[in-house]
Amino acid sequence: MKIIATYTIKGGVGKTATTVNLAFLAAASGYKTLVWDLDPQAASSYYFRIKPKIKGGSKELIAGKTELDPLIKGTDFDNLHLLPADFSFRNLDLVLDAGKKPTQRLQKLLQPLEKEYDFIFLDCPPSISLLSEAVFAAADVVLSPVIPTTLSLRTLEQLKSFISESKLKKLKLLPFFSMVDGRKKLHISLMEEMQAQHPEILSARIPCSSEIEQMGIKRMPLGGYATKGRAIEAYQQLWQEVLPHLQSHQQK
Amino acid sequence: MAEIPVHFELPSNLNIEKFISRTAKKFPLQLTSQYYAVKTFYDSFDWRLYDADLICELNQSKQFSYLNLSNYSNEQLISRVDLENMPVFASDFASPVLVQQLLPLLEMRAMLQLSCLNLQCYHLNILNNDEKTIARLTIEEYESLKHRVSLELIKGYEKAATQLSEFFLESLELKVVKKPVLVAALKAQGRFPGDYSAKLDINFDPNTPAHKAIKTIYKQLLQVIKLNEQDAINATDTEFLHDFRVAVRKTRAGLSQFKSLASEEVSNRYSAYFAWLGQTTSLTRDLDVYLLNFEHYKASLPVAMRDDLNPLGEFLQLKHKTAQQELAAQLKSKQYLTPLIDWEHYLEKADKSIDNKLSIQEFANARIWKIYQRVIKQGSTINNQSPPVVLHDLRKSCKKLRYLIEFFQNLYPETDIKSVLKALKELQELLGDFQDSAVQEQALLQFKTEMMAGDYPEQTFIAMEALAQMLEAKSCQARSHFSKQYAVFVATRNRSLFKSLFVSKT
Structure with missing residues (x-):
């Protein structure tokens, strides 16, 4: 089982679309896949038409009183399950802080699912918080969407230093460009500049596309309604780039 | 939570259209696909997949063609592999997954078509208010069987x-079905899963007169001969002829062991007939065995020599082809058919000339004990200097003893019979290794002589000599282990068990 967190400090950069679409591609290749919607905004749950509610809320869940498995829902796609969000997740930081060893809590909760799933995607809320630390402690890979703007570059640097300060040596940060507008010269030149400075940025570029926006109307992953197009090809390329990092990564 | 039934059968008065419309009134649903399909089930003649709790089913439509491998008992899918045409043998699957799953079970057995069903298939999603799929339905509308509905649960x-x-059970009066559609399809053909086995399994009443009871044995053996006959002629796979020959051999053993239960005329006529039948089919079977062992023969040689043996394989194939043609001609001849029909008539008739009052229990005890004592007598005289022929004679006696015990096994406690059979099998295996290796070595040298008249490379003869030496060494090794294995067979525990089973009741 490998855990992939999609994470940014900044919101609205295509994080949930990435989680949902990569999880769809993983499941479509036959991998048993789970998405855990940790964001109280519940966008992943919305895309899968699953009610953002879990019995007992975050308190019981984090306290370990509720097992994860009975809360998991099958999506409309083979091999793909979702652990829905709950509005109480807005207080996850507080709930984590109230317990023992808060940063190791998620890792412990996910352990019983080891044999059930090949991949678990954590869709995280945007912020740097105790929850982020717990997510980083549990994850093998952090996928971080970056919009080609100077401000985003600053955010990426913040994230890198946060991870490095947290001494998470095994954690692999994989940034990639998201919401790219190929017609904007500024985007192109910034991406070249940023990639020169940060060679770890993956080469797949997720376009800013109406096809992706349609996900909100269709309420399903891109692959559920489209088989061709720039957007789906970009996600396929991204998944192909991420997969070797997961296969070569040491088990936590 | 109680287990939710997932497989249903529609009552005759409910057609698919009505079923869907009545379900749709209660549960929002969406038809996702509908197509015409053909479902074909496969297994070996001796039901090896069914014995391993498997169902092998090829599903074909205009859009797809795939093979499903699922559990027989719970219909859970194990593998789904795209496949256009079904090969005859598991070794011929292009998919490594299928080869890995099926070859160890099927080995040399051909996959035969059990049943072919035409159906209209419907896939429906049951939706909630958010139009999220909360369950899936598959409806199979068969041309000749009751229609089925399968419910797929969503976590x-x-x-x-x-x-x-x-709702299905109470409002629509569907019935839960616990057996796969294959069972219904077979039933329509008057068959059932596992309806063939070459093994005898007869539950005798111990008090049945012996002369009546043995006819039941002969009848079952005749049934095996008849069931395998056509595919032995067609050479569908090697085991049809093998099962055919084993049944012939067992019939011969019966005719020699049950002489007192038939007239002299019957014994003489059919002993000669079944002996002829054994000889007539023997060359093809021997060549089958050499060809089945061929890869093993190659593997036993040094790597550099292995390919040198290939011309022997080609020679054996040619020889086999001729032998098979001759066998097919013999099994279609009057010489084969007429006595077999007479034999069948004889088995149906009451034999008034028999003046033997023994019950089958008394007869079985006495017969088994007699042959057991013969085995002991022959075995105890064998030492390291004894010629091969005495081991061969002992092997023949062991075979008779084995057949007798198997014929009558249901008259005795199962665990005890298993123990005596195990002890006997181990001794038989050793004697088999000794003799078969020696026979194969001799055959190999004979093939070499025949091949020398043809245009075969010298390297092949060198490889064949190396193989002959290897077989000789194997035979010698088995010979050297005889005393030890025989000592196990005649150990006090086994002797006591034989005595308690077959003497105390006489």
């Missing part, structure tokens, strides 16, 4: 599945 939506299942 986290078990409550909806329960409601749906209750």
Whole structure:
């Protein structure tokens, strides 16, 4: 089982679309896949038409009183399950802080699912918080969407230093460009500049596309309604780039 | 939560259209696909997949063609592999997954078509208010069987599945089905899964007169001969002829062991007939065995020599082809058919000339004990200097003893019979290794002589000599282990068991 967190400090950069679409591609290749919607905004749950509610809320869940498995829902796609969000997740930081060893809590909760799933995607809320630390402690890979703007570059640097300060040596940060507008010269030149400075940025570029926006109307992953197009090809390329990092990564 | 039934049969008065419309009134649903398909089930003649709790089913439509491998008992899917045409043998699957799963079970057995069903297939999603799929339905509308509905549960939506299942049972009066559609398809053909086995399994009443009871044995053996006959002629796979020959051999053993239960005329006529039948089919079977062992023969040689043996394989194939043609001609001849029909008539008739009052229990005890003592007598005279022929004679006696015990095994406690059979099998295996290796070595040298008249490379003869030496060494090794294995067979525990089973009741 490998855990992939999609994470940014900044919101609205295509994080949930990435989680949902990569999880769809993983499941479509036959991998048993789970998405855990940790964001109280519940966008992943919305895309899968699953009610953002879990019995007992975050308190019981984090306290370990509720097992994860009975809360998991099958999506409309083979091999793909979702652990829905709950509005109480807005207080996850507080709930984590109230317990023992808060940063190791998620890792412990996910352990019983080891044999059930090949991949678990954590869709995280945007912020740097105790929850982020717990997510980083549990994850093998952090996928971080970056919009080609100077401000985003600053955010990426913040994230890198946060991870490095947290001494998470095994954690692999994989940034990639998201919401790219190929017609904007500024985007192109910034991406070249940023990639020169940060060679770890993956080469797949997720376009800013109406096809992706349609996900909100269709309420399903891109692959559920489209088989061709720039957007789906970009996600396929991204998944192909991420997969070797997961296969070569040491088990936590 | 109680287990939710997932497989249903539609009552005759409910057609698919009505079923869908009545379900749709209660549960929002969406038809996702509908197509005409053909479902074909496969297994070996001796039901090796069914014995391993498997169903092998090829599903074909205009859009797809795939093979499903699922569990027989719970219909859970194990593998689904795209496949256009079904090969005859598991070794010929292009998919490594299928080869890995099926070859160890099927080995040399051909996969035969059990049943072919035409159907209209419907896939429906049951939706909630968010248009999220909360259960899936597959409807199979068969041309000649009752229509079936399968409910696929979706994790986290078990409550909806329960409601749906209750609605099917209570409102639509569907019936839960626990057996796969294959069972219904076979029933329509007058068959059932596992309806063939070459093994005898006869439950005798111990008090039945012996002369009546042995006819039941002969009848079952005749049935095996008849069931395998056509595919032995067609050479569908090697085991049809093998089962055919084993049944012939057992009949011969019966005719020699049960002489007192038939007239002299019957014994003489059919002993000669079944002996002829054994000889007539022997060359093809021997060549089958050499060809089945061929890869093993190659593997036993040094790597550099292995390919040198290939011309022997080609020679054996040619020889086999001729032998098979001759066998097919013999099994279609009057010389084969007429006595077999007479034999069948004889088995149906009451034999008034027999003046033997023994019950089958008394007869079995006495017969088994007699042959057991013969085995002991022959075995105890064998030492390291004894010629091969005495081991061969002992092997023949062991074979008779084995057949007798197998014929009558249901007259005795199962665990005890298993123990004596195990002890006997181990001794037989050793004697088999000794003799078969020696026979194969001799055959190999004979083939070499025949091949020398042809245009075969010298390297092949060198490889064949190396193989002959290897077989000789194997035979010698088995010979050297005889005393030890025989000592196990005649150990006090085994002797006591034989005595308690077959003497105390006489």
